[in-house]
Amino acid sequence: MRAFNAELSKLFSLPGIWLAFLIGAIAPAVIAALDSIAEKEEIIAGVSTRLSEVGYIGLVLGVQGVIILGVLAVSSEYLTESSESGGGQQITTSLTVVSSRLHFLLAKAGAVTVISILLCIVAIMTTVSATHLVLGEYAPAFEWQRLIGAICYWTFTALLALGITLLTKNGIIPLAVLMINSSVVSFSVLLYRVTKLAVYLPDRAGAEMFMFTSDTFTGSLFVRYNTPFTGGLVMLAWVVVIFIAAAIVFHRRDVAA
Amino acid sequence: MSVSSSRKITQILGAELDKLVTLPLIGLTLMGTFILNLALAAAFTSAGLQGAAGTQSILNIGLASMGYLKAGFIILGILATCSEYTGGQIRTTLTTIPWRGFQLSAKHLALVIITIPVAFIIAASGILYTFIMMRDTAEVIEIDTMIKPLLGATGYLTLTTLLSAAIGALLRRTTPALVVLLGYYFIVSPLTRVFLPSIKNYLNFFPDTAGSYMYMPPSSDELNVLTPMQGTGISMIWTLSFITVAIVFYRKRDA
């Protein structure tokens, strides 16, 4: 528990984390508002087909915030990007403070999980208010199952980011890959055109926890394959596998290596 | 300019090239981008082959990976400038070369020297792969119709790299620079195209969209398209203004 508190205070003292909060809390609302404006025109024109989907697209893209969170949580331990520091890496200090590496990892994952959940709840609140503000009486009711799905999606994504960064020790690659992959030009969508097995990729499977129809623009290809529950399980399986791999590598690796 | 200052410029340029070449991360990024691009070209080609045969243009498919490819070059640009701030190297740089405007310009120039050939090879390899795989199914295109978009793609990637380097120099930290640039190129720019079709004409004046006209084969169904030359001009203005802003800040602030 003490290690967990330490991880929380480490995360909150990182300047980059505020960028993550800003993106995670604000971006979904802005995107949802834009989506709602487009949707309103369709409603007025009487051609609306996807009212129940409005707003969720913001939650898909807002996951960028927790990606930054997960990557920073690990890369900040290794990175020394200050003009004053000689060559010290925080990881050396961290591992002398919490001697068990497994405890250290669990504490870190716990801190990231808690922050992701809170951030997602904030994002949901801003998104729902944005949709209501724009759509007024047309605003759809948000179903709580799907919102829980979104929270799971955010948390799992943050943990994936954390696990991958632990393997690479460098924030650049995971940040680039994950950010692009959760954007409009996702690799998974491309791969889906090559092989249908791509539906089992973590982001694709995970998104099924709360994205439903094939009509939103992320998924002009978004045909349902899994139920929300199996989709969540598939993504969880990815998280577990990557986490175990990361834990093994982290356990064996010399800190200086 | 005396003889000695022109020699000084070559020396500084040489030093900046040395810095880029001896940084292992840069080599790794370029290698990774090359391999990833081939993999993406393979994916697009295979997706294209599954589509209706004969209607696909090799050029369109070969350049489809450009959308992802720019990520590698964004990273390259950021690494080039942000690496100065690792381990306090910036102090060594500025005590060796105290002429800050000169030094940062030389760094951008060195980056151009490295980026142009690499961007050309990577973009060409994607098209070449598609060409080999789709020879039989797609309409055959002439070499000289390929050259222009290829040069455009090289130019686009180079300007993107320089823009990223300038933003890296402004922000000085890798992660925020990466988030800002990837966020713009992969999230904000495509989203505005989808959600705000009404301002489409203005989007042409932003670096991403304007730059894409440098290599995009002209399509007839769109109004308000820019010519490759206009696209080049607009992206060049963006890149140069960001470099200028970066230099102004670099000269003013404490290292």
Next chain:
Amino acid sequence: MLTINNLVKHRGNQEILSGISFKARPGRVTGFLGPNGAGKSSTLRILLGLDRATSGSALINGKPFAELHNPLATVGAALDGFGAHRMRTGRAHLRWIARAAGLSNSRVEEVLEIVGLTNAAGKRVGKYSLGMGRRLGMAAALLGDPKILILDEPVNGLDPEGIRWIRTFLRERAQSGNTVLLSSHLMGELAETVDDVVIIKHGTIVADGTLEEVIGNHSTLEEAFFTLTSEIAGAVV
């Protein structure tokens, strides 16, 4: 000759330096002393053109650092930290510096030999120990064979052998007419190396003179330092 004249530096609302003046003369080793956060590094950074002074001037042979024609051959500087990217090898680091100043690669091997890093030159800087990093910094400072050396905490992290080497090396440099300015908080070490002493506290100079003058009636330099910098007896000069 290094001339610091009425130097003021503000950072935010904080006043880091409040009008300090002193000189470092050729043929002498000048020690720049002060507790942590007194403004030693800030002064050296302004002198090297890294930071901008709010007012006042810090000149090298009468010119600001950025106006020197060949900075590497005029001033050698080693500040705190390694000053090198972690992923580069020590040799590659020195080579780009040499390239920028138009020096040959054989000069790089010479300075590596002087500071005793030849065997570690192919290793990445990130793997260096603190002492090796300091040696790399010294090597970079010596590349252009400058007449002036500016060193921030040069003995920090060095082993006893390294400390003795630095001491004799700096004495030799000064005896052959060069200017050496070094900051430190190791009194005993400094007393054996320097000719002149400047003591700074809270951004103001509290003592400036030859070693004998500054020690004055006190038994040692350390004694003098604590009397001059302690809060209670701050007014004694």
